[in-house]
Amino acid sequence: MSNSPYLLKATSVQSVMLRVLLALLPGLVAYIWFFGAAIVVQIVLASLTALAAEALVLYLRGKPLALFLTDGSALVTAWLIALSFPPLAPWWLVVLATLTAIIVAKHLYGGLGQNPFNPAMVAFALMIVAYPQLMSRWPVPGAVDFATQWGIIFGPYANHALDAITMATPLDALRTALHSAGTLPSAPTTVVSALANNPAIGHLAGRGWEWIAAGYLVGGLWLMQQRIITWHLPTAFLATLFLLSGLASVINPADFAGPLFHLFGGGAMLAAFFIVTDPVSAATTPCGKLIFAAGVALLTWIIRCFGAYPDGIAFAVLLMNIAVPLIDMATQPRVFGYKKTGDDVP
Amino acid sequence: MSAFNDIAKNGFWKQNPLLVQLLGLCPLLAISTSLVNAVSLGLATILVMLLANLAIASLRALIPYEIRIPVFVLIIAALVTVVDLSFNAFLHDLYLVLGIFIPLIVTNCIVLARVEAFAAKNGLAASTLDGVMMGAGFLWVIALIGGLRELIGQGTLFSGIEMIFPSLSGIQVLPADYPGFLIMMLPPGAFFTLGLLIAGRNWSEARANQRRLNQLKQAEHPGDKPAENIPPFAA
Structure with missing residues (x-):
């Protein structure tokens, strides 16, 4: 293409x-x-x-x-x-x-x-x-x-x-605060109070972390401009993570952190531009890339919110890596002159 | 006696139940977390295989061909029950550790596979030897994996030996502040170790074949230069 x-x-x-x-x-x-x-x-x-x-x-x-x-x-x-x-x-x-x-x-x-x-x-x-x-x-x-x-x-x-x-990373701090909320007699912890009282938290997602993430974002955009990576993988990853965390935090702001926290916390930016974009282990078709990166974001968010490990990117990437052959097979673009489905005869 | 030699070699190496036939992986994954556990289960398996092959080789003329599998399973189950109850009576601590995996020897495909493939078709002495050697093939591999997992996973060897010999205790092989390597104690560790062992076995077999082939060529064309030294892991 x-x-x-x-x-x-x-x-x-x-x-x-x-x-x-x-x-x-x-x-x-x-x-x-x-x-x-x-x-x-x-x-x-x-x-x-x-x-x-x-x-x-x-x-x-x-x-x-x-x-x-x-x-x-x-x-x-x-x-x-x-x-x-x-x-x-x-x-x-x-x-x-x-x-x-x-x-x-x-x-x-x-x-x-x-x-x-x-x-x-x-x-x-x-x-x-x-x-x-x-x-x-x-x-x-x-x-x-x-x-x-x-x-x-x-x-x-x-x-x-x-x-x-x-100290606990911002993602860790949030998990601990929320998960121990039911067991402690103190006032119910919400995302807002957990983040407000934590020294690890900066403007968006954690002191230091947000700036590192911004650095990765700059580098990643340059890679895109250099055409080393296409827009599909990072955009699908970040957009899915944004939508999921945004939706959850709108529905239940007490228990779910907002989209900026998720995008600039943990390894999300590093993953978006440098990890899910691995040309070998990621999906290769344009449509497959979108599915692959969205799947990684979905799994990352699920593991971050409900799992036992602080950041789920590694597991999410590995799980989606398993699915890559299937994704690539199902999303092969139509070769010009051939029908979309059916046999090999043009 | 070469037939007996072949039986012994097959069980131990050529047709090794774990490295070649890949039978009995369930107990392998679950029990090979320490050398003592692995050897105990391996010995129990040898015992069951010896008794099962012996029983079936001697009864094979009486067993109707069409219902042989259910009969085999019943005989094996009875033998395993004997072993299970003996462990419970005489090695109770170990019995608690091995737990469900002793009764599960019944479903271990090695036992049924050897009974069906060998004892049902061969004489008493050959079948007994096959049972023992297949069991020994299982034992040395599971013991090796158990030892490696225990050593890398927590830096000890023979931990839990006091369950069998109360006067002995395990050895701390690596320094006491060795941080351990938890993944080796979890099922993935068993998969990694087994995979590497299988790869090692295939590699050494491939090397041996290559060497034999080169010698044959050399014998046919003595004038040719010997084959270049190939790198050890060339595809």
């Missing part, structure tokens, strides 16, 4: 991946500004692990090292893992997650272009099931300096001083 003129130079995987990394930078800058430079350590760790794992598997499989190592796809996976993990996670958590993503989720399925599941999300889901406490080590914005953060990342695993400097 490309526009004329049809003389096109195929974009290399490398240039696509490099531009995806560039587009992550605005969000990353906001991230560093609010949560400190620990994220840089995590990104370096994840990147080095990803490259080493990629090189090892490529060597074992007898594939050309230089070609695949420099295509940047492993780096994008590594960055997405680092950005979706809490910055104070111990170093081995990120290393283990990256190894899983590259070796298990990517190469055991056949390598670049063959993996049915988004590698970064496989790693995230595995780690949040295995280490729920470590995956909630989010610092209070601006609370600790870099030296302390370094000490936490490379320090012993059980660190009790952590409780003082970490």
Whole structure:
């Protein structure tokens, strides 16, 4: 479905991946500004692990090292893992997650272009099931300096001083407030009161978080302008999440947070432009993309509101990844000159 | 004696019930969370398979062909009940852990599969050996998976051994502050481990076949250069 003129130079995987990394930078800058430079350590760790794992598997499989190592796809996976993990996670958590993503989720399925599941999300889901406490080590914005953060990342695993400097993410805080509402004798908690009294909450969806999300939004729009991604996936994802959370909060404002909270909280923006848009594991037909992204948004919202895990994006993406072959098959566009249904005769 | 050799090899490796036939996955997923549990269930399965193959091989002339499956199931169920009650009487703590999975050996497809495919058609000695070796094939794989899951999942080995030998206790293999890896203790961990073991087995078989093929070629055309060293995981 490309526009004329049809003389096109195929974009290399490398240039696509490099531009995806560039587009992550605005969000990353906001991230560093609010949560400190620990994220840089995590990104370096994840990147080095990803490259080493990629090189090892490529060597074992007898594939050309230089070609695949420099295509940047492993780096994008590594960055997405680092950005979706809490910055104070111990170093081995990120290393283990990256190894899983590259070796298990990517190469055991056949390598670049063959993996049915988004590698970064496989790693995230595995780690949040295995280490729920470590995956909630989010610092209070601006609370600790870099030296302390370094000490936490490379320090012993059980660190009790952590409780003082970490806090619940906005999504977590909301869940805890709402779910404990029935058990506590205090005044009934509503979304409004839970958010109003929480130090984690900023203007839209959480101090710091909303600006990081805005950074991802800027980067994502640039990717769209560069035609790395089409409008279908992000728009369908964000619109569905907006409509669902908007509808729920209009009907029952006491128990459901509004659309801006959902769009700018958690990993929604990162997911919209960088995760559901994974060209390998997402649906590929225009109509299929809309269905896929809307499905991810629906599942994300359901898991956020009714599930046991703070953010449901990883699970939602993986569940929809399973459905991709079916979606793609059902939404094949009509080839010009052929009938929509029926046999292959034009 | 080569027939007996083949039976033994089939059960242990070539036709391994877990790695090749993929039978008995339900107890595998549920019970292989620790080495002690896995070995206990494996031993119980060997016992049942030995008795079942023995019973059916000796009764096969009397069992009408058309209703053989219900008869097999009844015989196996009776044997499993014996094993189940013995566990309850003599190893009560372990019985509480293994719980429903001992009675469920009845429905374990390995038992019925070996009875139907082997004991119903072969002599007494061969059938008994087949039961034991198929059970042993099940035992070593479930023990390996149980050991790996326990070690990676919580850093111990032989935990729960006091249920069988009260004087012994489990070993903390990895450092005490090892954070564990919960996913290995959950059913996905069993799937991952089994999948990797099956892949490892297929890989080593494929390598062996490739080597044999190269040797044959070499023997036919001695003048040719030997095949290039292929990378270990080339598709």
